[in-house]
Amino acid sequence: MEISEQKVVAVIMVGGPTKGTRFRPLSFNTPKPLFPLAGQPMVHHPISACKRISNLAQIFLIGFFEEREFTLYVSSISNELKIPVRYLKEDKPRGSAGGLYYFRNIIMEDNPSHIFLLNCDVCCSFPLTNMLEAHKRYGGMGTVLVSAETANQFGELVADPITKELLHYTEKPETFVSDLINCGLYIFTPDIFTAIQEVSTHREDQANLRHLSTFEALQSPTRAFPLDFVRLDQDILSPFAGKKQLYTYETMDFWEQIKTPGMSLKCSGLYLSQFRFTSPDLLAGGDGTRSALIVGDVYVHPSAKVHPTAKIGPNVSISANVRVGAGARLINCIVLDDVEVQENAVVINSIVGWKSSIGKWSRVQADGDYNAKLGITILGEAVMVEDEVVVINSIVLPSKTLNLSVQDEIIL
């Protein structure tokens, strides 16, 4: 019989500084998990989703960033949500499951019955309550959130259509395996720690028992990893598939991975459109008379000042202390803190970095292909675009001043 007061905890993997070079140049000054999407730090979205689960005891953030990068955020979010949020720094790479195992004592402090494991750079609707109900019904060790294949990737897992059991898992297949992909969201019972330990022990036994010839030693795939390096996908999901231990829960909503700045713009838009249903008071409104004309889903930080003759949207996120001048036009962009967009400037399909300045009648734009290398124009921190200059499909590193127009370029 289930005790109804059983607690749950959530663990969010936030990554580390040298791992995310794909997020440059935005990651030079801010850790990727704190980059704002729809006006809130990236990690805030999974955290607020977790808050909706009943009996949530604690939220843990696990990563390789220095503790001080997260101190302020963690203490302010703990206060705001009235729930303990803690940042745990990994001291060396142990793999996605190894890290979880390393902190097991802290995670199990409140004796939770279930543990949510989420990747910070996943953008989705976080159907955590429904997923937990399904997990309890299945009665297995773990449940993986899955999604029917998005256009350009091959699915990695095969699930039984009736029982929803995970039957087969393979990492980054080159041929068609299925149309289901791993969404990077899991629910586990505490048995997961035993399973991870078994993997380490098995590896150790193998190393001890076999007297490998030099040739065999080179061939053995597990030789490359230290004993406590356990990857969730290859070492847990794959071997435990088909053993009535792991199940799948399918989401029909949007799902994206936020790996590049371009994708962060797309995901910011997805969250903004979600606000229309979950928190419409966060979205801006205006008709061009006493405040600027707002089209579609737009977030404007309360401290930002937007001139009434500017037109903003759709899909625009404006951060703190931004000033948008008269006659400016912003479409599909993220404008970060302290930016000044001067009169009659146009910004389309771009991300404008903290403290930058967009000159009068200048134009910062891109094609809007979220997956292309230069499909979204990115201006790093403190970039000055002078009056009337045009910047198209380019990436500009921090502290540059552009006094000439550029197109299809990376400016160091």
Place this chain on the structure above:
Amino acid sequence: MIIERDHLFSESQFRSRQLSLLNSDHPQFHFLGVIKMKALILVGGFGTRLRPLTLSVPKPLVDFANKPMILHQIEALKAIGVTEVVLAINYQPEVMLNFLKEFEKKLGIKITCSQETEPLGTAGPLALARDKLIDGSDEPFFVLNSDVISEYPLNEMISFHKGHGGEASIMVTKVDEPSKYGVVVMEETTGRVERFVEKPKTFVGNKINAGIYLLNPSVLDRIELRPTSIEKEVFPNIAAANKLYAMVLPGFWMDIGQPKDYITGLRFYLDSLRKRSSAELASGSHFIGNVLVDESAVIGDGCLIGPDVAIGPGCVIESGVRLSRCSIMRGVRIKKHACVSNSIIGWHSTVGRWARLENMTILGEDVHLGDEVYSNGGVVLPHKEIKSSILKPEIVM
């Protein structure tokens, strides 16, 4: 009064004569005016042209010929008896200040920082550092641009300055394409500056501002504490009063603020070491031309190194490696049979076996190029692994 090179003495004899005067109680010691002189080095901003190297350290600390760029200037100033150097900076003061503490002790020279809170241009920083530069002694002070390398004939400049009795002296250098720069038009015999012409469309002269100045304290009265250009506002004023004189810089000159010029500058610098018969240059059958190797670097068998190569501390060059016209920073490992030319390899990077790097390939800090990879002008930002070839010049973020 020494304006032209003294033809009776070779470069090295001239220099050693100067140094012996400095180190004695000879009355000429005071004639050279070496008592308690000060200098300002304009360090400025982010060094974006030297990215990706300047993504890891501030520009003045980027190594050139195995020494931080700014150390070349500080040592030249110390050698002629400057007792205090002020660094005018507007970026990463903490990193600079740590460096300074270390070198203040080692060099026995006082080093302070003057930090701009807003960019003040090329003259404003002088006004900002006014209190540090003026001490009532009326001695002229040097101003150096931190991107410049040259032989720093600062004693000759002092003699020139005292000789003409004007308010300010600047070094000028002859270039092939003066229209890319600001040209200094001057009277041939006295060196008195008539005017500055920015990027002239017709030929007005082939001497440009070399970024080395010797100024009387009265110049500071001409500079307001606001963004000001020394070439566009201050010097033209002094020239109009017939008080600005230019001396042609003897020896080599280079602005090494961007990678291509950095490599060219390395060639000039090593060449000047050769001319001075410096013992620092490497010799042996593995070396061609001018090569500088730090004593802690290790070089394997069958390598061919040079010309114009600098190999920094702790580097490991494995056997069968070919290096030419390149700068290898501290802690780099170049694996067997690799071939690197016209490139800069950043701190603690590795270059794989049989890799080939050329045509201004620049690896930032901690970049690892796999075995057999080819890079034609790849510019790679720090902390990356490169496993596939870069066939044409490209920035890898």
